[in-house]
Amino acid sequence: MFEQPKTSYLYYQTAMTRSFVDSAQGVYIWDNSGKKFLDGSSGAVICNLGHGDKRILEAINKQAESTFFTYRTQFENEPAHKLAELLVNSSANPYLNKVFYVSGGSEAVESAMKLARQYYYSRQEGRHMFISRSPGYHGATMGALSVTSYAPLENPFRPMMRPQPRIPAPYCYRCAYNLTYPGCELACAWALEKCILDYGQQNIIAFICEPITGASAGALVPPKDYYAIIRDICTRYDILLILDEVMTGYGRTGKLFAYEHWDLQADIIALSKGMSSGYFPLGATVAREDIVETVMQAGGFPHGHTNAGSPMSCAVGLRVLEIMLEEKLPENAMKMGKILGKGLKDLAGKYAFIGDVRGIGLLWALELVADSKTKETFEPRLEVGQLLTDLAYELGLIIYPRRCVNGRQGDHILIAPPLIINKDEIAELLGLLDETLNRAYARITYKT
Ligand SMILES: Cc1ncc(COP(=O)(O)O)c(C=O)c1O
Known part of the structure; x- marks a missing residue:
């Protein structure tokens, strides 16, 4: 049995150790x-x-017999295309049909934010702000952290990040307005409109949120009419709606994607976690085609991560999604x-x-x-x-x-x-x- 070594050469968030x-x-x-x-x-x-799951092991072995890794600017690969096709066709929002692979949740959020900024930059608009919710978690990298509201994770890095506006999360148990649903008339959703007006619509790129706030506040499921207000405000003020489905996507909330609970139409979604269910690092952003087209026509999307979209990661992702749908x-x-x-x-x-x-x-x-x-x-x-x-x-x-x-x-x-x-x-x-x-x-x- 491998014992806890006397000297560990590893470190994590804290000094806590667990069993092997x-x-x-x-x-x-x-x-x-x-x-x-x-x-x-x-x-x-x-x-x-x-x-x-032995079926994933089989998919890994099969893929390993041909190729683990090729780089996307040098070779296309079949699993990447097949996974993108299945993902788009099994979504309730098939107009979200342009997939960009990454290797994790923070990278997915980071990529969604950069695509959104690039979209307005391509249109020669100087927008540079994202509105997000408090509490909320979107990842550990600097961009994703700049829209995260979880003090211990943000505080040390605040001076390095541009402050981004926040609105209160739909946290009914601890309502920011001390109101009760439905008497509150969803003040927390209308806060988005006020925030856009306060900071100037011409400065706002997008509103980003987890459809159901996951870790940071514990499974906050917004009331049924919340997202109709949010969607309407985003459309009226022409700002993008980015849904971070990193935790809620891939069946976690009882639908393939959590946005289905509200028939909500996003402009970009961020995915990871359940997408490969831990069998290989994988994530993606899925965006409206016209957003991607605008960026491409203006010269392309200057962003990417080395491991993204490898044959092995996509072969695993494809098998995971097939099993998820079959079962x-x-x-x-x-x-x-x-x-x-x-x-x-x-x-x-x-x-x-x-x-x-x-x-x-x-x-x-x-x-x-x-x-x-x-x-x-x-x-x-x-x-x-x-x-x-x-x-x-x-x-x-x-x-x-x-x-x-x-x-x-x-x-x-x-x-x-x-x-x-x-x-x-x-x-x-x-x-x-x-x-x-x-x-x-x-x-x-x-x-x-
Ligand atoms: C909603 C959400 N977004 C983004 C992330 C970041 O994902 P990762 O840890 O894979 O970078 C997480 C991780 O918990 C998450 O829950």
């Missing part, structure tokens, strides 16, 4: 001591297809999500420190509060989300903690298992979570 992985299959992962874990968060909400995994996510959601709500009835349960499909969050009446957050130093995550880990359950009040305070955990999960495995997940909450209950003080 041995193998993974379906919704389970085993460490090298033989301990079994139920992957309740699909890693970082990426392993939508589950672990160890109707978005539908399974919706069906299992209803069972999971009900189970989580039952747990909230049992543990008063669960202030809110929210989500859709297989993207759920529990928000934890020190006082369920006032919604007071736990003191950040108590690290309640991390405590729960560690207790769950001891029990063999993986969950994903974050701070919901702009990363500064508030605790929530994400529950987002692979989309192949079945009823028995959901029951097992809920049982392990119940025991986790029970152990946490004895360790934390809260008011009911």
Whole structure:
């Protein structure tokens, strides 16, 4: 058994270490001591297809027999074309029909932002601002970070980034206006119009958001009429709508893409995570043809990443999407999500420190509060989300903690298992979570 080395030559975000992985299959992962874990968060909400799918291994072997890598300016490759075709044809927005490959979520967002800027630059317009939502997460690279609202990730780099305008996320549990839906008349959506007017329409390139805010605030599903207002404002003021579907895409929310919940038409979408489900680094932006054409006619898109669109990454992406469609995994996510959601709500009835349960499909969050009446957050130093995550880990359950009040305070955990999960495995997940909450209950003080 490979032991934790006395000297590690690696470093991550923090000094925390975890056990060594041995193998993974379906919704389970085993460490090298033989301990079994139920992957309740699909890693970082990426392993939508589950672990160890032999069909992906076959696709990798088949592709490996011909070519792993060729560079896109030197050779075209068949998997890249086939994947783009299947992606466009299986989307509910087939007018989004121009695919640009990258290798991850931050690169996808970065590319979407640069394409959007390049579009207006090609039209000789000097627009240079993106409006985004707070809280929100769009990635770790500087462009994506400039539209991210999660204080601990942004703060050290603020002086290096151009400030970009923000509007409040549709966070009904902690409404920025202290209003309640529907009486609020969706003030948080109308904030976009005010923001455009404040900063000047001639300066704004696009509004970028996650259709359902994922990690940063925990599965915020906007009310049903929210996106009709957003779409209308973007159209009226001629600014682009960029949807970051890096986490929500590929079946995670019970539809192939989350925008389908609102029949929403974006101008550019950013994809990654479930797109290759962790079997190979892959991401993409998919844009309206006329946007790409405008840029091409003005001289091209001066942007790209070396590994993008390689034969192997696209062969993996193609097989993942084929399996996802054949096995109707978005539908399974919706069906299992209803069972999971009900189970989580039952747990909230049992543990008063669960202030809110929210989500859709297989993207759920529990928000934890020190006082369920006032919604007071736990003191950040108590690290309640991390405590729960560690207790769950001891029990063999993986969950994903974050701070919901702009990363500064508030605790929530994400529950987002692979989309192949079945009823028995959901029951097992809920049982392990119940025991986790029970152990946490004895360790934390809260008011009911
Ligand atoms: C919505 C969203 N956008 C972008 C990213 C960045 O993706 P990556 O970590 O692959 O760069 C993430 C990652 O969690 C995400 O959730």
